[in-house]
Amino acid sequence: MYSFQPSEEQQMLIEAIKRYAMDDLRAAARDAEEEGQLPPELIEKGWELGFLQASIPEAYTGFGERSAVTGVLAAEEFAYGDLAGALAVLTPGLFTTPILLAGSEAQKEQYIPPVIEMEWKPYTAALMEPHFDFDPNALKTTARVEGDTYVLEGEKCYVPYAADAEAMIVYASLEGVTQGFIISAGAEGLEVGERMKLLGLNALPLYPLSLKGVRVPKDNRLGGEAGHDFAPILAASNVALAAMAVGVSRAALDYSMAYAKEREVFGVKVAQKQAIAFMIAEMGTAIEANRLLAWEAAWMLDQGKEEAAKHAYLALTGAMDTAMMVTDRAVQILGGHGYIREHPVELWMRNGRGFATFRGLAIV
Amino acid sequence: MIDFETPKPIKQVCNVVETVAVNMMRPVSRYFDEHEHEIPWDFINFMHNAIRSMGGTSMAPKEEKSAEEGGEKRPPIGYQRLGHMVEMLAWGDAGLYLCLPGGMLGSAAVAAAGSPEQKKRFLSRFMGEKPVFDAMAMTEPQAGSDTSAIRATAVLDEETNEWVLNGEKIFVTAGHKALIDSDGFVVVWASIDPSAGRAGMRAFVVEAGTPGIKVTKLEHKLGIRVSDTAAIVLQDCRVPFENILGSPTVEKSTKGFKGAMATFDATRPIIAAQAVGIARATLELLKEELEKNGITIRYGLPRQKLTNIEREIIDMEATLRAAWLLTIKALWMADNKIHNPKEASMAKVYAGDAVVKITQRAVELLGPLGYSRELLLEKWFRDAKITDLYEGTGQINRLVVARHMLGYRGKELR
Numbered sequence: 001m002y003s004f005q006p007s008e009e010q011q012m013l014i015e016a017i018k019r020y021a022m023d024d025l026r027a028a029a030r031d032a033e034e035e036g037q038l039p040p041e042l043i044e045k046g047w048e049l050g051f052l053q054a055s056i057p058e059a060y061t062g063f064g065e066r067s068a069v070t071g072v073l074a075a076e077e078f079a080y081g082d083l084a085g086a087l088a089v090l091t092p093g094l095f096t097t098p099i100l101l102a103g104s105e106a107q108k109e110q111y112i113p114p115v116i117e118m119e120w121k122p123y124t125a126a127l128m129e130p131h132f133d134f135d136p137n138a139l140k141t142t143a144r145v146e147g148d149t150y151v152l153e154g155e156k157c158y159v160p161y162a163a164d165a166e167a168m169i170v171y172a173s174l175e176g177v178t179q180g181f182i183i184s185a186g187a188e189g190l191e192v193g194e195r196m197k198l199l200g201l202n203a204l205p206l207y208p209l210s211l212k213g214v215r216v217p218k219d220n221r222l223g224g225e226a227g228h229d230f231a232p233i234l235a236a237s238n239v240a241l242a243a244m245a246v247g248v249s250r251a252a253l254d255y256s257m258a259y260a261k262e263r264e265v266f267g268v269k270v271a272q273k274q275a276i277a278f279m280i281a282e283m284g285t286a287i288e289a290n291r292l293l294a295w296e297a298a299w300m301l302d303q304g305k306e307e308a309a310k311h312a313y314l315a316l317t318g319a320m321d322t323a324m325m326v327t328d329r330a331v332q333i334l335g336g337h338g339y340i341r342e343h344p345v346e347l348w349m350r351n352g353r354g355f356a357t358f359r360g361l362a363i364v
Numbered sequence: 365m366i367d368f369e370t371p372k373p374i375k376q377v378c379n380v381v382e383t384v385a386v387n388m389m390r391p392v393s394r395y396f397d398e399h400e401h402e403i404p405w406d407f408i409n410f411m412h413n414a415i416r417s418m419g420g421t422s423m424a425p426k427e428e429k430s431a432e433e434g435g436e437k438r439p440p441i442g443y444q445r446l447g448h449m450v451e452m453l454a455w456g457d458a459g460l461y462l463c464l465p466g467g468m469l470g471s472a473a474v475a476a477a478g479s480p481e482q483k484k485r486f487l488s489r490f491m492g493e494k495p496v497f498d499a500m501a502m503t504e505p506q507a508g509s510d511t512s513a514i515r516a517t518a519v520l521d522e523e524t525n526e527w528v529l530n531g532e533k534i535f536v537t538a539g540h541k542a543l544i545d546s547d548g549f550v551v552v553w554a555s556i557d558p559s560a561g562r563a564g565m566r567a568f569v570v571e572a573g574t575p576g577i578k579v580t581k582l583e584h585k586l587g588i589r590v591s592d593t594a595a596i597v598l599q600d601c602r603v604p605f606e607n608i609l610g611s612p613t614v615e616k617s618t619k620g621f622k623g624a625m626a627t628f629d630a631t632r633p634i635i636a637a638q639a640v641g642i643a644r645a646t647l648e649l650l651k652e653e654l655e656k657n658g659i660t661i662r663y664g665l666p667r668q669k670l671t672n673i674e675r676e677i678i679d680m681e682a683t684l685r686a687a688w689l690l691t692i693k694a695l696w697m698a699d700n701k702i703h704n705p706k707e708a709s710m711a712k713v714y715a716g717d718a719v720v721k722i723t724q725r726a727v728e729l730l731g732p733l734g735y736s737r738e739l740l741l742e743k744w745f746r747d748a749k750i751t752d753l754y755e756g757t758g759q760i761n762r763l764v765v766a767r768h769m770l771g772y773r774g775k776e777l778r
Contacts (some may be wrong), residue, residue, distance in 0.1 A: 002444060002696050003367040010366075069366050133668040234664075261770060272777050277766035278759075284769050285710040288693075289686035296368045296689060303369075310663050311685070318682035356667070 004292075010070055014077050016049055021081025026251075026344075029082035032203035033347055038088050040120075046078070046089035047120035055093075055364075056100060060112040066100060068236060068298035071364020072243035076291070079247030083351045084203035086244060090362055091160045095123035097363045098169055098180055098233045104224035111167070111182065122161035125169040125180075126209050127237075127360030130157045136171070136178060136234055136359050141211060143172040143181060150174070150181060150221060152189075152214040158361060162192045162207035169222060170211065171230075171360070178230040180222030189214040200350035233363070235301055235312035240362040242294040242312070245319035245355040246287060252330035252348040253283045259343075260333050276333055283326045290319045298364070320355035327352030368689075374445050381449050384411070385456025390740075393457045396590035397743050401582055403545065404463055404590055412465050412495035443630055443695040447637040451688070454641030458747040461638065462591035466490035468538060470498030470551040472631060473567050477609040485606075486549060486569055497541035497548040501533035501596055509760045512562045516554035516598065520605070520612070527568055527608060529554055529576070529601040537754075539594025540579050543572045550577070552598065557614045567609040576601030587746030632708040632755050633694035636715035639751035640688045643719040646744050647680055650726045653733065673729060680722050687715040706768035709761040716752035716761075723748040 006014065024042055032038045051074050056062025078086035092115050099111050115123050129140055141154025152172050162168065169180045183190060193208035222228050257280055260271035270276050297315040300308035327349040331338035338345045370378075388407050396404055453461040462468075467490070474486050489496045507513035516531025531554055533539075542548035549571045557564035570577050581595035605612070651661065654673065661674050670678065690711040697704035723745040727734035734741050752758045767777050 001367055001369060001371050001439060001441070002692055003365055003439075004693050004696060005366065007365045133666060135666050135669060137664060257770065271770050272772070274763070274766075274777075277770065277772075277777055278762045280769055281713065281762040281765035285690075285714050285765060288707070288710055289690050289714050292689035292693060293682065293686045295366055296685075299366060299368045313664050314678065314682040314685060317678055318686055321679075359666075 004295075006073060010073055013049075013051065013054075013070065014073055017051065017074055017077040018080070020046055020049055021077050021079075021086075025078070025081030025085035029085065029203070029347070030341075030344065032082070032084060034202075034341075036202050037205070038085055038203050042085065043088050044120050046085065047092075052090065052093045052096065053116050056096065056112060056116050060100070060108050061116050062112075066097070068239055068301040068364055069295065071236075072239050072294050072298040075240045075243040075362060075364055076247040076250070076294075079244035080251050082203075083244060083248050083348075083354075084201050086247070087160060087201070087204050087362055089120070090240075090364075092120065092123045093363055094125035094160070094360070095167065095169055097236065098125065098222060099182075101232055101236065102180070102223050102228035102230075106219070107182065107222070107224065121166055122164045123167055124160050124162060124165045125171070125360065126156040126159040126162065127171045128156065128158040128358075130155055130208065134359070137230070138176075139171060139173040139178055141170070141172040143174040143179060143216070146215075148218055149215040150218065152181060152183075152211040152216060154211050156209035156211070157196065158206045158358070159192075159209050160207075160361065161205055162209055163195070163205065170209070170214075172211075174227070177227075178234075179227050180230070180233070181216045182220040182222060183214065183216060187214050187216075198354075200347065200354050231309045232301070234360070235297075235309040237360045237363040238312040238316040239294055239298045239301065240364040241355060241358055242290070242297070242315040242319035243364070244362060245316075245323035245352070246291045246294060248348055248351050248355075249283070249287050249290075249319075249323050249326040252327045252345055252352070253280070253287060255343075255345060255348075256280075256283075256330035256333040256338075259337075270333070279329050279333065283329055286322045287326060290315070290322045293318050316355070323352040323355045370448070371441050371444070374441065374448050377445060378448050378452055381452040381456075384414070385452055389453070389456030389460050393460070393740055393743065394737070396457075396459065397587075400584060400589040401592060402590070403541070403592075404460060407460055408463055408465055408495050415466070416491065440699040443633075443698040444692060447634060447691055447695040450634050450637040451641040451644070451691075454638040455645045456641075457590075458638055458642050458744075458750070459588035459590040462537060462588060463541070465495035465497050465541075465546070468498050469500035469631065470542065470549060470569075473500060473551045473609060474498075474569065476630075477567060482569070482606070482609065486571075489547060489549075494546065496546045497538050499536050499538045499542040499548070499550045499594075500553075501536045501539065501550050502553045503535040504532060505534055509757060511553070511565070514553060514555060514565065515558075516552065517558060518554040518556050518566060518568055518608075520556070521602070524602070525605045526602040527556075527605065529568060529570065529598040529603065531598050533596040533598070535583070535754075536594040536596050538592060539596055540582060540592040543577065543579055543594075543596075547572050550596065551609070552596075554598075556608075556612070560614045564614050566612075568603055569607045569609065570598070570601060570603055574601060574603060586749060587743065588750050628755060629704050629708045630695075630698045632712040632761070633691050633698070635751050635755045636687065636691040636694070636711040639712075639715035639719035639748065640684065640691060642744050642748045642751070643680075643684050643687070643715075643722045646719075646723050646726045646741065646748075647677070647684060649739065649741055650729060651677065653730055653739075676725060676729060680718075680725065683714075683718045684722065687711070687718040690714050706765055709756070709764040709768075712751075712756065713758055713761045713765060716758050719748040720752050 053062050054064035055066040143150045143152050167184045189212040191210040196206045263270045293315040297311035330345040331349050518527045518529050552568050555564040578597050579594045580597050583593040694707040694711040727745045
């Protein structure tokens with residue numbers, strides 16, 4: 001039976017995140033972007049909303065159950081406030097959610113509670129690699145078996161909080177198949193490079209990694225000795241990023257719409273011109289369309305539908321184009337003012353471009 | 365709770381409709397495209413009997429029944445069901461779909477604005493042995509999207525207690541079938557007070573055989589050629605007083621006009637469903653043809669690794685799915701009586717754009733095969749365009765969406 005109505009519980013969560021996203025993340029976004037850092041208390045406040053904790057079962061010290069649908073609802077709201085802040089708050093999920101989805105029982109018991117029980121700490125994951133045709137299913141970082149260990153070699157990039165991370169999952173190709181490996185801070189051969197400078201996301205510390213013969217005990221392969229299926233992890237990441245793309249798009253739409261209703265031109269508000277109004281109509285329509293695409297894909301993941309991974313991919317494909325279109329138009333609607341850093345639309349336009357690139361930077 | 369599961373009864377009916385689409389529509393698609401204005405009686409009679417045997421008068425949602433005693437009331441799904449059926453029928457053939465007897469726009473207007481007596485009087489005819497058609501006559505040569513420019517008039521003759529209708533209507537879908545080929549009716553929009561603008565606009569039921577109404581022309585069209593698009597002239601056409609839908613007095617408001625527009629809240633997503641059906645047919649054919657040539661789509665790759673054809677198809681699939689979800693959401697809102705003019709227009713804007721783009725790209729991508737009448741693709745390319753035109757062009761629907769988003773009334777955003 002179709003329904004487009006979030007549950008009461010979800011509605012309450014959305015409201016709480018929305019308040020935080022606007023009052024805290026959005027309020028801090030510009031300074032954080034310019035200064036290149038997010039205040040730790042800001043991240044902690046978002047962490048204390050308990051979104052990730054509520055997606056972990058009691059057995060692993062959480063207080064709920066994971067739902068990708070709840071996840072996309074939350075991710076959109078976080079990103080509506082500020083993308084860098086949203087990714088920062090949710091970074092520990094890059095570590096716990098794949099373990100919850102694909103880890104062995106022992107891994108879940110060992111690795112999830114220390115993250116969930118504590119204040120926000122930098123647990124993270126490394127998926128992306130510095131090649132123009134980076135493909136999560138054809139990694140150039142490799143893992144090979146050597147005695148009782150796996151040996152990892154390769155280059156990673158866009159790894160959030162890598163420099164301070166307590167532990168991380170590094171994804172590598174094991175005989176052509178993407179597999180996760182749990183690596184603790186300070187592992188020999190793991191080198192964190194200099195913080196990356198990017199088109200956007202300046203508030204979020206992202207690092208390159210070099211893996212020079214990093215030895216990982218066999219027990220630390222995600223899923224244990226038998227390994228795991230990477231597809232559900234990637235799909236859960238794709239819907240999260242799709243939802244965030246929708247959130248950033250919505251932020252840009254709302255801001256430019258409010259501006260267009262204030263700004264006078266030729267004796268009327270600029271929003272009263274069809275040239276602008278039609279852009280707004282198309283932006284709103286595309287956002288609604290792609291939100292539903294992300295919702296459906298997330299719902300399919302929760303239901304274990306066979307086509308879920310494909311739909312998650314389609315949802316990200318649609319949402320990343322929407323984010324670019326909408327954020328570009330938001331700048332356009334503000335005209336020259338949109339180009340000035342006093343307004344947030346230029347920031348959202350830079351973030352909007354990122355969704356075609358970001359893979360595995362968020363997961364729900 | 366957010367849920368995307370298609371209800372079982374809808375799945376079942378869709379299976380039946382798919383059989384119809386495959387066996388009764390697709391095989392005659394080309395023939396009727398090339399024999400414009402020939403009436404597909406075999407298909408019509410078959411569908412009429414099928415709908416009757418299922419106990420319905422049309423495909424349109426029935427009046428909601430009250431909750432069964434003791435049982436839990438099920439959420440209404442009538443419009444969602446209709447949307448699914450229309451999608452499947454349009455997948456079969458968008459023109460033949462428009463030839464279905466009963467339950468078209470005229471009935472929708474009667475169902476939306478008619479009194480219980482009127483519903484009984486006008487809608488019971490669809491239950492008979494012979495198929496009966498209905499139509500809506502709103503557009504005039506000088507009044508398309510701008511319905512306030514309608515010039516047709518209705519004057520009450522108090523002596524005989526009849527409305528006297530005068531005017532000229534065009535683009536009346538199934539007008540010929542409603543007035544000439546069956547004992548149907550046309551719902552005609554006319555003004556009872558031209559000085560009152562939209563507030564004076566009313567709908568009148570004009571039954572087949574009424575003196576003074578004439579079909580003067582059948583249009584020759586780009587696509588959906590099997591569906592007749594009639595021009596109608598009303599010359600001192602007299603209908604009983606009781607044939608007016610809604611109040612016979614003019615208030616200082618546009619309530620009557622808004623009543624007419626409310627019909628669109630359900631019909632616009634239905635047009636979107638047609639668009640989605642045509643687009644799905646196109647995409648399926650495109651993928652089949654490519655597969656014959658050894659091309660399968662590698663989902664999941666970054667764009668940098670995709671071929672152009674793969675990228676196009678993946679983008680089309682995302683767009684098509686999104687269009688369908690917008691459609692279902694708008695229909696779900698209609699079923700649940702949630703005010704949905706914005707969502708209804710969004711669905712139509714998005715689906716209209718999607719099907720036009722998808723059919724146009726598909727013809728291009730299949731090269732000489734795409735342009736040829738050997739395949740139905742070029743027909744779908746022609747059929748698709750209508751969904752971006754009727755029931756409000758893409759531009760009118762953008763205007764509706766923008767007004768709702770911005771909180772503007774018509775005079776603030778023209």
